[in-house]
Amino acid sequence: MDPYTIFAEIIAGRAPASKVYEDDDVVAFMDIRPVTPGHLLVVPRVPARNLAELDLEVGGKLFQVGQRLAAALRESEVACDGVNFFLADGVTAGQEVFHVHLHVIPRTPGDGFGLRARPTSPHRADLDYLAGSIRGALDRVDRSGGL
Numbered sequence: 001m002d003p004y005t006i007f008a009e010i011i012a013g014r015a016p017a018s019k020v021y022e023d024d025d026v027v028a029f030m031d032i033r034p035v036t037p038g039h040l041l042v043v044p045r046v047p048a049r050n051l052a053e054l055d056l057e058v059g060g061k062l063f064q065v066g067q068r069l070a071a072a073l074r075e076s077e078v079a080c081d082g083v084n085f086f087l088a089d090g091v092t093a094g095q096e097v098f099h100v101h102l103h104v105i106p107r108t109p110g111d112g113f114g115l116r117a118r119p120t121s122p123h124r125a126d127l128d129y130l131a132g133s134i135r136g137a138l139d140r141v142d143r144s145g146g147l
């Protein structure tokens with residue numbers, strides 16, 4: 001596994017970052033190309049490339065710190081009427097830096113941020129079928145101790 005990413009360099013102190021928080025598990029800093037002013041990234045210290053490689057407890061910590069930062073954004077000078085969390089897991093999901101990170105994005109009306117999607121209206125039977133498939137897979141993931 002190649003541990004090099006720009007986030008590993010930031011965590012090691014070899015690349016600059018505008019940090020807002022750090023503890024034993026995670027570091028949070030300003031995104032260098034913010035989609036809205038105040039856009040933050042919460043990054044685990046361990047160089048997990050994707051969610052499958054990330055310890056569940058550290059994953060929980062990412063969310064906890066994200067929650068605290070969302071509250072801080074609303075209290076700060078950043079214009080923030082709402083917050084989006086975003087996490088890209090895999091190339092197809094838009095991941096560009098292969099060190100897991102949670103985006104914490106402050107929102108204001110008309111800020112231009114958004115997700116493009118084409119929602120559908122499946123029948124209940126189709127939802128139930130896929131739900132059953134995912135339940136089975138979750139059981140296998142849990143039994144394999146994969147996470």
Ligand code: 5GP
Pocket residue numbers: 006017018029030031032033034087088094095096097098
């Ligand atoms: P992804 O598409 O992988 O979810 O997001 C990667 C994010 O990392 C992007 O929002 C990008 O602007 C940010 N980023 C890339 N390089 C750097 C950097 O050197 N410093 C900081 N602070 N953010 C970066």
